[in-house]
Amino acid sequence: MADSAGSDPAAPPPLRGVDETEAAGCMPAILAATVLMGIVFFIAFGFSAWLIFQKRGDLAARTLRATIIPELEQSRLDPVEKTAVVKELTQLADDIEAEMYENWQAGGIMQRLINMPLMRWGDLEAVAAWAEKNMPEAQRENAAKQISRFFRAVELDRAVARDIHEILAPVATAENAGGFVQLRSDLNEKDVAEVVLRCKLVADRAAVPDQTFNSVSLTQIVRRQIEAGGRDGAK
Numbered sequence: 001m002a003d004s005a006g007s008d009p010a011a012p013p014p015l016r017g018v019d020e021t022e023a024a025g026c027m028p029a030i031l032a033a034t035v036l037m038g039i040v041f042f043i044a045f046g047f048s049a050w051l052i053f054q055k056r057g058d059l060a061a062r063t064l065r066a067t068i069i070p071e072l073e074q075s076r077l078d079p080v081e082k083t084a085v086v087k088e089l090t091q092l093a094d095d096i097e098a099e100m101y102e103n104w105q106a107g108g109i110m111q112r113l114i115n116m117p118l119m120r121w122g123d124l125e126a127v128a129a130w131a132e133k134n135m136p137e138a139q140r141e142n143a144a145k146q147i148s149r150f151f152r153a154v155e156l157d158r159a160v161a162r163d164i165h166e167i168l169a170p171v172a173t174a175e176n177a178g179g180f181v182q183l184r185s186d187l188n189e190k191d192v193a194e195v196v197l198r199c200k201l202v203a204d205r206a207a208v209p210d211q212t213f214n215s216v217s218l219t220q221i222v223r224r225q226i227e228a229g230g231r232d233g234a235k
Helices: 002-006 020-054 056-073 079-097 103-115 121-134 137-155 161-171 189-205 218-232
Strands: none
Touching: 056 079, 056 103, 079 103, 079 218, 103 218, 121 137, 121 161, 121 189, 137 161, 137 189, 161 189
């Protein structure tokens, strides 16, 4: 009766075939293995990060030649401007490969180029050309003004790539397998008017005066960003 009264019916049954002392003795080994795996992972991650940091110049040159330059060559940029921009970027890739820039400089230049609305510049120019040809006079003049104000905001370093993607969203196709979008071929007055409004909002935010500006040179902006990245690194 004493044995029956002293037992706890809620207690789990004893482990069969496992020595409790042996199970407790395994814990330090498990903890040590876990810590060791963490150290190995940390070292491997740190080495990978260091390797990438050291190879930023190579990565920059490859990105320019394999992605940015080919995309620009297929873009809607004005042919003269396109030739000049591609020439600047090709020279940049040559200079990086010739080790004329240190890794921090190459990384800074690439960060600046990626942040500027380089890849969709030609698409917005195409929208401006469509508006000039197809919209009523009052809307046509407003479209020219607001789009020129956006380009001026870029020139002043007050608008970035994200802005132009949002501006062109009403006239963009769905993303393709590579994650890229293009300008739709079926532009219409309603969607173009929305693009113009979005240009105005970005230009207002950038405190650009409400007036029409002369054409902005994309080539000069690219050259200035390359010089700034080489001098100061990333923003």
